[in-house]
Structure formats: structure tokens, C-alpha cells
Amino acid sequence: MALFARCPKPDPTPAYELLPQxxxxxxxxxxxxSVPWRFGNRHLSVTLVYASADDTRYPSYAVACLGCPYKASRALSGDRILRQDEAVELANSHxxxxxxxxxxxxxxxxDESARTLLLxxxxxxxxxxxxxxxxxxxFLGDRLELQRDDTWIRDVxxxxxxxxxxxxxxxPSPYAEGGFLFHGQPILGADTPTGA
Structure with missing residues (x-):
């Protein structure tokens, strides 16, 4: 009678494939x-605090949960952008x-689906x-769905x-050579433009 049972050799092929990191x-x-903060809940859902990677001087922040539809890109008053401390507080609370x-x-x-969403x-x-x-x-609140950078958004x-x-x-923008300033026109009841 053997004191220790022999373990079978492990199978070198994994039972499932790991996702890229x-x-x-x-x-x-x-x-x-850029995603400077991530908050997890007890069910392994992740809430992100993010900002545009191109906006480094005075970034505005947004919050989005990857497990539920929660999103926030404006202060609770709705009239201004979120600062980092406000976004962190909202994400942690959520x-x-x-x-x-x-x-x-x-x-x-x-690209076509992202363009349609943007328009x-x-x-x-x-x-x-x-x-x-x-x-x-x-469009910061929609960036997780768009998954495009500022240059792509400006081109559209x-x-x-x-x-x-x-x-x-x-x-033409007086602030950046080759740049543009965009101004929305007031519309009532219009559908998404088809020619864009």
C-alpha cells in the first residue's frame, strides 16, 4: 500500500483560452x-473614470459602469463638466x-456604426x-460606445x-493651425442626416 497517491500529469493544453490582457x-x-481610476463592485463589475487622452491641460472626466447602463459626464447640476474629484466620488458611490x-x-x-451613433x-x-x-x-459620455479618438470625431x-x-x-480655428471650431445649428424634429 502506497503512502502517497500519485497525481496524474497535468494536461499541457488549457481547458479554455485566456483573453488578451x-x-x-x-x-x-x-x-x-485615459482611465486613471477603476472601481469594482462585489460582483466583479468595473466602473471607470475616464477622460480624453488628447485633453491633457484641463481634462473633463466621465464615469461609466461596464456592468449596468450607468453613465455620468456632467455635474449633478447638469451645466458643467465633471472634475476628477467629482468623477471619482460618483464612481466610488456607484x-x-x-x-x-x-x-x-x-x-x-x-466606422459606419460609430458614425451613426455620433450623428x-x-x-x-x-x-x-x-x-x-x-x-x-x-461626446465624452458616449466614448465607451464609440471607442474612437478625438481626431476621428473631429473628422466626422x-x-x-x-x-x-x-x-x-x-x-477655421484661430487657436490651432489647420483646426476648426464647430457650431451646432438649432433644429427641431430633425432625423439623423444621411449624407454624412
Whole structure:
């Protein structure tokens, strides 16, 4: 009688394939964004505090939960952007009460789907806000779905301004050589432009 039972040799092929490290919610950073803070809940869902990677001087922040639909990109008063301390407080508060299960990171949409989402959001903004300056910052709350950088957003806005001047107007920027300033035009009941 043997004192110790022999263990079978481990199978060298894993029973499942591991995802690349950048696809785990705990380490995922969407294209065009920086993620300085992540908060987890007891069910392994992750709440991100993020900002545009291009906006380094005075960044505005947004919060999004990868397990539930919670998003915040404006202060509770709704009239100004979130500072980092406000975003961290909102994310921590949400993560401590969220019961959502952990989800995989959202899939990156193709260019046409991302363009449609951006234009739909542009029309919604103009119906609510009227004629106002438009820049990539106003789409910060949608950046997890878009997964595109500021340059891509500016290119779509410029193309939209050329194709639909009744929706968006572009003028050369006095602040950046080769840059543009975008101004939304007031619209009522318009659908997403098809020519953009």
C-alpha cells in the first residue's frame, strides 16, 4: 500500500483560452481615452473614470459602469463638466451600490456604426441645446460606445459640416493651425442626416 497517491500529469493544453490582457475590464483602456481610476463592485463589475487622452491641460472626466447602463459626464447640476474629484466620488458611490455582474468589455463598432451613433447624438444635443459650440468633449459620455479618438470625431464633424451645413457649421480655428471650431445649428424634429 502506497503512502502517497500519485497525481496524474497535468494536461499541457488549457481547458479554455485566456483573453488578451487588454480585453479584461480591470485593465481595458478604450481607444482615445485615459482611465486613471477603476472601481469594482462585489460582483466583479468595473466602473471607470475616464477622460480624453488628447485633453491633457484641463481634462473633463466621465464615469461609466461596464456592468449596468450607468453613465455620468456632467455635474449633478447638469451645466458643467465633471472634475476628477467629482468623477471619482460618483464612481466610488456607484460601485459601492451597483449589483450588476461583471461583463466583458464592449465590442468596438465598425466606422459606419460609430458614425451613426455620433450623428444621432449630435442631433439629440442640438434639439435640446440649440445653437452651441460642439467639440469632442460633448461626446465624452458616449466614448465607451464609440471607442474612437478625438481626431476621428473631429473628422466626422468636419465631414458633417460640409455635407449638412443646416446641422453643423465649421470655421477655421484661430487657436490651432489647420483646426476648426464647430457650431451646432438649432433644429427641431430633425432625423439623423444621411449624407454624412
Amino acid at each position: 487588454e480585453l479584461y475590464p480591470e485593465t481595458w483602456t478604450p481607444e482615445g481615452l 460601485a459601492s451600490t451597483c449589483n450588476a455582474l461583471g461583463n466583458p468589455v464592449p465590442e468596438r463598432p465598425d 444621432k447624438r449630435l442631433v439629440e444635443l442640438q434639439q435640446v441645446r440649440g445653437a452651441r459650440p460642439i467639440n469632442p468633449e460633448v 464633424l468636419l465631414h458633417t459640416a460640409e455635407a449638412s451645413p443646416e446641422l453643423l457649421r465649421a470655421e
